[in-house]
Amino acid sequence: xxxxTTLTGVAAPLLRPNIDTGTIIASRFMRSRSIxxxxxxxxxWRYAADGSENADFVLNQxxxxxxKILLGGINFGCGSSREAAVYALMKFxxxxxxxxxxxxxxxxxxxxxxxxxxxxxxxxxxxxxxxxKRANSAELTVDLLTRRITTPQGDTVGxxxxxxxxxxxxEGLDETALVLRHSDEIDAFRDADRRxxxxxxxxxxx
Amino acid sequence: MAALxxxxxxxxxxxxxxxxxxxxxxLIQIDRxxxxxxxxxxxFDGLRRRGLAPKSVAATFGVVDHxxxxxxxxxxxxxxxxxxxxxxxxxxxREFGIELLDVNDSRQxxxxxxxxxxxxxxxxxxxxxxxxxxxTSGGLGAWAWGIGTTEIERVLATQAMIxxxxxxxxxxxxxxxxxxxxxxxxxLAFIGRHGIxxxxxxxxxxxxxxxxGLGIExxxxxxNMSIEFGARSGLIAPDDATINYIAGRPFAxxxxxxxxxxxxxxxxxxxxxxxxxxxxxLDCSNLHPQxxxxxxxxxxxxxxEAIPDPSTAPVERRSAMVNALDYxxxxxxxxxxxxPIDVAFIGxxxxxxxxDLEIAARMVRGRKVPEHVTAFVVPGSTAVKxxxxxxGLDVVFREAGFGWRESGCSMCQTLGGDSVPPGQRSISxxxxxxxxxxxxxxxxxxxSPAMVAAAAVAGRIVDTRKQPVLF
Ligand code: SF4
Numbered sequence: 309x310x311x312x313t314t315l316t317g318v319a320a321p322l323l324r325p326n327i328d329t330g331t332i333i334a335s336r337f338m339r340s341r342s343i344x345x346x347x348x349x350x351x352x353w354r355y356a357a358d359g360s361e362n363a364d365f366v367l368n369q370x371x372x373x374x375x376k377i378l379l380g381g382i383n384f385g386c387g388s389s390r391e392a393a394v395y396a397l398m399k400f401x402x403x404x405x406x407x408x409x410x411x412x413x414x415x416x417x418x419x420x421x422x423x424x425x426x427x428x429x430x431x432x433x434x435x436x437x438x439x440x441k442r443a444n445s446a447e448l449t450v451d452l453l454t455r456r457i458t459t460p461q462g463d464t465v466g467x468x469x470x471x472x473x474x475x476x477x478x479e480g481l482d483e484t485a486l487v488l489r490h491s492d493e494i495d496a497f498r499d500a501d502r503r504x505x506x507x508x509x510x511x512x513x514x
Numbered sequence: 515m516a517a518l519x520x521x522x523x524x525x526x527x528x529x530x531x532x533x534x535x536x537x538x539x540x541l542i543q544i545d546r547x548x549x550x551x552x553x554x555x556x557x558f559d560g561l562r563r564r565g566l567a568p569k570s571v572a573a574t575f576g577v578v579d580h581x582x583x584x585x586x587x588x589x590x591x592x593x594x595x596x597x598x599x600x601x602x603x604x605x606x607x608r609e610f611g612i613e614l615l616d617v618n619d620s621r622q623x624x625x626x627x628x629x630x631x632x633x634x635x636x637x638x639x640x641x642x643x644x645x646x647x648x649x650t651s652g653g654l655g656a657w658a659w660g661i662g663t664t665e666i667e668r669v670l671a672t673q674a675m676i677x678x679x680x681x682x683x684x685x686x687x688x689x690x691x692x693x694x695x696x697x698x699x700x701x702l703a704f705i706g707r708h709g710i711x712x713x714x715x716x717x718x719x720x721x722x723x724x725x726x727g728l729g730i731e732x733x734x735x736x737x738n739m740s741i742e743f744g745a746r747s748g749l750i751a752p753d754d755a756t757i758n759y760i761a762g763r764p765f766a767x768x769x770x771x772x773x774x775x776x777x778x779x780x781x782x783x784x785x786x787x788x789x790x791x792x793x794x795x796l797d798c799s800n801l802h803p804q805x806x807x808x809x810x811x812x813x814x815x816x817x818x819e820a821i822p823d824p825s826t827a828p829v830e831r832r833s834a835m836v837n838a839l840d841y842x843x844x845x846x847x848x849x850x851x852x853x854p855i856d857v858a859f860i861g862x863x864x865x866x867x868x869x870d871l872e873i874a875a876r877m878v879r880g881r882k883v884p885e886h887v888t889a890f891v892v893p894g895s896t897a898v899k900x901x902x903x904x905x906g907l908d909v910v911f912r913e914a915g916f917g918w919r920e921s922g923c924s925m926c927q928t929l930g931g932d933s934v935p936p937g938q939r940s941i942s943x944x945x946x947x948x949x950x951x952x953x954x955x956x957x958x959x960x961x962s963p964a965m966v967a968a969a970a971v972a973g974r975i976v977d978t979r980k981q982p983v984l985f
Contacts (some may be wrong), residue, residue, distance in 0.1 A: 325834050328948045352630050352950040383711050389646040391662040417662035472537045484668045497532040505773040507767035508545045511572040
């Protein structure tokens with residue numbers, strides 16, 4: 309997976325609560341690999357029925373159409389388990405979402421792909437949104453090494469993230485490779501378990 | 515010293531720990547892995563890139579459910595835009611030796627409907643699937659939860675996952691459900707009261723005499739909606755009803771293994787005095803049929819209540835409520851009863867099992883869907899469809915003007931070519947009323963099968979309790 313260390317870029321405010329993964333990327337765009345997920349990100353909000361851009365949607369405005377960071381509302385990424393929601397954000401260019409809380413599956417999926425999800429209290433997210441609106445550049449710097457966000461005005465906000473998540477994001481860790489290293493123990497567990505719970509290992513209808 | 519009392523969840527967790535990895539992380543054995551075409555393609559590619567074979571094809575089951583057309587007589591190719599992903603699923607399962615319940619297999623159906631129905635779901639098992647409604651299987655006492663595609667690849671390769679132990683919550687439902695009030699109403703009422711994030715970080719056990727009194731299919735409905743309040747998993751302790759339900763199902767153990775399994779399952783229910791990180795109670799004896807008015811499952815009221823006024827709601831919810839009312843074309847103080855509908859949909863992993871169709875059929879028998887309403891039934895599985903047909907339910911629905919379809923996800927989520935046209939109002943037995951879920955600009959009202967069926971034939975939202983069964 310892609311590693312995440314530090315990022316400076318435009319942050320776009322989209323503070324609506326409960327933005328679900330189906331709104332981030334609708335199921336109809338996941339069917340074919342020829343569809344550009346980045347282009348279809350937030351499609352129902354971004355485009356009118358005729359395909360033209362909705363001028364009042366934040367990602368259609370300057371400088372936010374170049375956003376690398378998204379400021380979201382509570383429960384960001386709730387709903388469907390689709391990892392494509394993370395792919396779509398990353399394809400658009402967003403690799404950090406800052407929100408008061410996240411849907412659990414989205415949070416995991418984000419960490420699996422090098423998209424940094426940062427949880428901060430709602431008033432802090434709102435103040436970050438205010439800070440970028442006041443500035444010319446609308447840029448934030450997110451540093452995972454020091455766990456700090458720097459506003460255009462030079463103010464800093466600290467954040468926390470579970471240490472193992474932080475390390476794996478910093479290293480771009482391949483968690484599957486990590487689990488594979490425990491293969492012998494997995495096999496030993498399965499052998500023993502097969503004796504205690506054999507019905508889970510025999511497949512009758514095959 | 516006597517062992518500490520443990521919860522159902524704790525017992526399952528404890529029996530699946532392969533190894534503690536430190537820093538709150540535990541390597542957990544996965545017993546069952548379900549795959550469907552919509553989320554597994556990249557996982558197979560990942561396996562191929564690593565040059566790995568699946569760890570246990572016996573533990574892995576594939577099904578085609580999300581994408582196919584549900585039109586009568588469909589094949590996997592009927593709906594053109596679905597072909598690419600279905601054909602990838604067929605090739606992947608063939609290449610990796612995974613049994614696939616393909617579109618025209620008699621065991622095909624929505625993954626969360628067929629897992630219990632085929633005996634793939636077993637009490638005490640860990641079950642994952644690349645789908646957020648995997649918790650449905652918790653209705654049989656399994657610990658089941660949804661995962662992302664990277665995790666699908668990992669489980670294929672290792673039958674294991676690195677997890678953080680969730681906190682535990684028990685929700686105790688008391689009182690018996692009044693007539694015309696169902697499992698769907700119970701869970702919607704709970705979400706309405708406690709909000710869509712209350713379950714975040716928890717494995718939830720549903721308990722209390724109301725739950726014990728529910729049939730197995732109704733229990734599956736309750737667990738299905740766990741994710742709608744943020745919980746990744748929801749469980750109900752297995753009892754005699756559970757064991758009777760599983761007995762004889764195609765993939766369920768038989769003979770000596772069955773006896774051994776049943777003996778084990780008897781030890782699963784939470785011990786008296788088991789501790790939970792949080793307990794919530796809900797009295798069901800005065801519950802009314804529920805219906806959503808907004809764009810989140812927590813935007814729900816009883817059918818005889820008025821739509822709430824954002825200006826009197828908690829500050830943090832106001833703007834979302836205003837947006838929701840605007841999207842839904844409704845205003846505060848309005849009554850849901852009498853609101854004309856365009857579409858009525860009976861389907862999905864939430865409410866398309868046989869008992870749901872029976873309840874719905876009772877409401878429509880001898881009535882007609884008005885001309886301007888599109889109504890159809892998509893059975894939760896091909897087996898449900900066949901049993902329903904044997905009981906003549908298809909005739910009841912067709913005579914009332916409903917479409918009678920093949921099984922799949924369909925209009926739950928704009929799939930298989932089925933969607934609610936922009937701006938139209940739909941009443942639906944599904945689980946999500948998010949903006950655009952049933953199609954761009956579609957307006958979805960979630961309700962029980964009885965409420966949806968009653969609305970379909972009335973052409974407007976009605977109180978199912980007031981609509982007499984004709985014969
Ligand atoms: S019926 Fe709906 S909720 Fe259930 S698996 Fe299919 S798309 Fe998901």
